[in-house]
Amino acid sequence: MTAPVRVLVCDDQPLIRTGFTTIIDSQPDLDVVAECGDGRTAVVLAAKLRPDVVVMDVRMPVLDGIGATRLLAGAGVADPVKVLVVTTFNLDEYVYEALRAGASGFLLKDAPPARLLHGIRTVATGAALLAPEVTRQLVGRYATRIRPGDGTTGGGSLTPRELEVLRLIAGGLSNGEIAATLVISQETVKTYVSRILTKLDLRDRVQAVVYAYRNGLVA
Incomplete structure (x- = not known):
């Protein structure tokens, strides 16, 4: 059997973090290895646990999702970790920079659970995920x-x-x-x-x- 995709969830809102964790852990092929509320902790945990995918919020204390993504997946990182960025429908002004920092995908927080799960699986395979409606809004802005x-x-x-x-x-x-x-x-x-x-x-x-x-x- 193929080992489950190991996921680290990083979001500073406990309810959202718990919701993501519950949805992800309900799947036999996915496993949340840790969760945290800021980018700095995500970088530390990722170095220790080596998750396959980090589900990353953008706006967080201590170190935001852009800085964390750059440290995890940016140019020059010897052993990059795949990052799936999630944010609110009202696109964060930092999303473009997060994608440039090395994120492999981008989803909206109000996306259906099935889309989140699909996004994690897609990014884990090495493919990229950029929801069409998100691309259009990102580009327009x-x-x-x-x-x-x-x-x-x-x-x-x-x-x-x-x-x-x-x-x-x-x-x-x-x-x-x-x-x-x-x-x-x-x-x-x-x-x-x-x-x-x-x-x-x-x-x-x-x-x-x-x-x-x-x-x-x-x-």
Whole structure:
């Protein structure tokens, strides 16, 4: 049998933290190894317990979710831990920075339990998770700060079709929606996504979204 996915829950609101823990522990393939209320403690516990996924709030005392994510999964971290960021529907102004810090996924706190569980499982496999509605809101709110100026290559190494797929990813479309838009199969979309990540040396879909907006590839 495959070992359960080990999860660390970090949220400064006890009721939310307990709720997440109860939902996660109800699943035979998931196991909450610890919970805490601030980012600094999350970093310490993660170093000690080595969870597969950290479910991370953004706004917390001592060390916020951005700082904690950067220490757990940021560039240069020798043995990064996968981080799934959760926040309120009224998007925190720090979410973009949290994604840049190395988070593998982003969910809303009011998402159904099934989506939280799916998110943890998705991130644990090494894939990225960025809910389409979240992407659209994130981009709409922060587009002015992530336009050209941060990036360098501008997607020049991509074919026109790959560039088109990248723009749709950045627009928050799922593989199924991209397939329907371009009238191609989902397997073909997956191939394009894989090529895009390889060519641009990106870790996952989340980084692809950030890359697209940093390089002005979408309006």
